[in-house]
Amino acid sequence: MAFPSDLEIARGAKLKPIQDIAGEMGLPAHLLEPYGRDVMKVGLGAIDELVDAPRAKYVLVSAITPTPLGEGKTTTTVGLGQGFKHLGHRATVAIRQPSMGPTLGIKGGAAGGGYSQVVPMELLNLHLTGDMHAVTAAHNLLAAMVDNHLHQGNALGLDVGEITWRRVLDMNDRSLRNIVVGLGAKADGVTRQTGFDITAASEVMAALALTTGLADLRERLGRIVVGYTTGGEPVTAEQLDTAGAMTVLLREAIKPNIMQTLENTPVLVHCGPFGNIATGNSSVVADLIGLRTGDYLVTEAGFGADMGAERFFNIKCRVSGEAPDAAVLVATVRALKAHSGKFRIVAGRPLPEDLLAENPDDVHAGAANLRKQIENIRMHGVSPVVAINAFPGDFASEHAVIREIAEEMGARVAVSTHFSDGGAGAVELAEAVAEAAEEKSEFQLLYPSSAPLREKIETIATRVYGADGVSYSPAARRQLDRFERNGFGELPICMAKTHLSISSDPSLLGAPTGWTLPVREVRASVGAGFVYPICGDMRTMPGLGASPAATRIDLDADGEIVGLS
Structure with missing residues (x-):
């Protein structure tokens, strides 16, 4: 029997009244604003009104450097939130709102997947509350x-x-x-x-x-x-x-949206900053509220730990003043095999047959990326937990290699089958994260705000990316000098580079060494509060592929949406 589509699974969900979900979070009714039947907005007054409530453990979900298909961070985030419930804990999930560009393009939606989804998935992926x-x-x-x-x-x-x-x-x-x-x-x-x-x-x-x-x-x-x-x-x-x-x-848009998972775990959905040139994280206000609504707040950061997690630590936490208690690093067999350099994965095309065959040696060959991303979490003083996001075609021998690598690095590790089994499949992961979150936090920022812009850039390049150094174009040098003169020097750095490599070159897999980070241009998002060096060719307006998802989305005879993934 074929595995049901995400939309079919979502349609079968037994949703609780959204006011009950908000009530379980401890949110007072006067702060809630219903948007239809299945979504509510929560007023920012919740930040002050809940200040005396116990603080949840703060858990970040990140990943190794992903393939173009992604490695399931959102699905893992949702599955982990559901997994805590199976252990008797209250958890809240915080995620970004999907952009309709990718939803109608090649990537599809960002509501999770399988039996670890945020629902209603149509609503989340299309407009939500505007x-x-x-x-x-x-x-x-x-x-x-x-x-x-x-x-x-x-x-x-x-x-x-x-x-x-x-x-x-x-x-x-x-x-x-x-x-x-x-x-x-x-x-x-x-x-x-x-x-x-x-x-x-x-x-x-x-x-x-x-x-x-x-x-x-x-x-x-x-x-x-x-x-x-x-x-x-x-x-x-x-x-x-x-x-x-x-x-x-933006008076209404500043208020986070409350939804729920397939297993009725509360979800805060708010903001959707780009992962290449912005933070790639959901909002600070959603986290400040979510941290007072349960035992755990599980949030995610875009792309690999060298990108979204680094920005979470050094930009988002710098603003919020909050420190994470643990970090999950999502790893898949297919991504580690891809980092061996033997396979080419293209979004929209079937995976290479050789990649799907059992071959633990190929997983070993891509291990450098996992090791480096564990190191990137650790350098911020946070305990990493490697989550093996298990796919139906994986082999136990290949999972064993990932476990071996993680344990060699001193990281906890768990196999998670949340996609096919929901929260029950994430119990082992939830147990490992709960253990990690109990360790004494030694969170630290990578650089002080007072450091010069060039020093901040070079710290990220050498320590997080493993570069030998940084080269600046004449234009980048002039721009950095201008920003320092104009008083922007204390802003943190949000590096704009490819998400397909720890380096700035998408063709360099694993954990490349012996390279120099090229900064061709530097821009300042002074209102947002960061400076972003551009390292490579960053597209801030994507294009549609040869077969966009929009060609498959329609309404059936009953007026129900079909083709959304």
């Missing part, structure tokens, strides 16, 4: 105000060639990457080149994810730099008198 649209509107309001300022005489002296603020859209559309605006008559605006990014890449999204409250968000939005004058001075949203209206548009 937060993405609010971010899009706030971002594009600022873009419109920039162009209007130019049209009305440019009193601030913006250099048209130095305007950095683009527009955004929550859709994959390569044709919008580079455009010209203001064509037509003089009344149609100033002609200039600009472009679109995907909404998840918006600095407004990053600011929303890192804010601690409405007043803080207002300040962050005011600090957004839209471009520079001919004299090199930054021009901000505050100077354009736009930050207040942007905050008004």
